[in-house]
Amino acid sequence: MRIICVAGARPNYMKIKPVLDALEAHGAETFLVHTGQHYDPAMNDVFFQDLGLRPPDRFLGVGSGSHAAQTGRVMTAFEPLVDELAPDLVVVVGDVNSTLACALVTAKAGPLLAHVEAGLRSRDWSMPEEVNRLATDRVSDYLLAPSEDAADNLRAEGYHEYQIHVVGNVMIDTLFANLDRAKASDTLSGLGLTPGSYGLVTLHRPANVDDPEILAGLLKGLGEVAAHCPLVLPVHPRAAEKIDAIGAPGGIRLVPPAGYLDFIALQAGARIVLTDSGGVQEETTALGVPCVTLRDNTERPITVEQGTNVLAGRDPDRILATALKLLDDPPPPRRPALWDGRAGERIARVLLDGGTAATRPRPT
């Protein structure tokens, strides 16, 4: 079977790696297509090195732009590639613009489409990712859900049972595959940190970083947390200039975006994590590290119900109160079912047993 696997932005690389590995282990002919949505070495190259991800077979080089411009550029570049490579199947992961763009092209071009991380819903239409998730699921043949709650969302939306497969969480496959290596690295000592002595922060959601007033409120709340536990903040390029303009409160150490192994080492050693990232909510749950999510909602409620995550929104007082509670009384580590390091293998079995577009009717 000929299969295109798509990646393009930071949270894609650790999701596509276990899928590619498992498909190849089962003898599929795979092509890795990189859209180029992220391109800085710290947002891109370091992940290929750290994860041992092979160089992309094709690079679309789309770069940054408005949602329409970026999505359109990926579509325009991906369409001829689908004609040229004539895959039986295209695999997209997550919820970034590259995911949606390649999904839309595939749905019209003919190959089957598989969405890894299907069924996640924040029910917040102001998030660009929520639009991407809903639209990608709608045109997918295979809906590969990380957990039962995601599958329930799909059932409630009327998808066919034969489309839905609860396969577990690919991001956790990659986490477990690299955890020992990350912990053995000199990341913490290189920053003068010791395990359990610091908190880790990430911020990059447009709703948190684009408006300077909202960002200033978040930094104020984080500054108050830092008075109790010093914080390290690897700065996403989207937020860099805006944080510089406001200035970070004392106790918050700004560092460049971290590579994968460095960031896993930082998470595993943290006393607490404060984040608006989707993936980091999952990784902290798998690691059993307390997590304060700086958002009012999450598309990953399982990390709250069965993990270490608490939603705190953006109010500085609530952020401080939530962080202090978790520092005083860390939640017990729990791990959702099927977050066991074997999701990639389950996905390969589903996809390779599933037939091709010639044998599999498109859902109506």
Ligand code: UD1
């Ligand atoms: C994107 C995803 C988001 C994901 C995040 C992960 C969409 C709609 N958003 O958000 O879901 O959580 O990636 O990190 O797809 N930039 C650089 N260098 C880079 C990449 C980006 O400087 O390598 C800067 C550019 O100024 C760019 C801005 O960051 O305009 C935003 O990049 P973009 O890919 O559009 O969205 P993200 O905020 O990174």
Ligand code: UDP
């Ligand atoms: N990550 C990283 N370095 C960082 C921040 C995050 O390697 O400085 C990793 C993190 O461990 C997780 C993924 O990037 O595997 C999450 O991506 P991100 O937060 O950019 O996107 P989201 O998950 O919110 O879409």
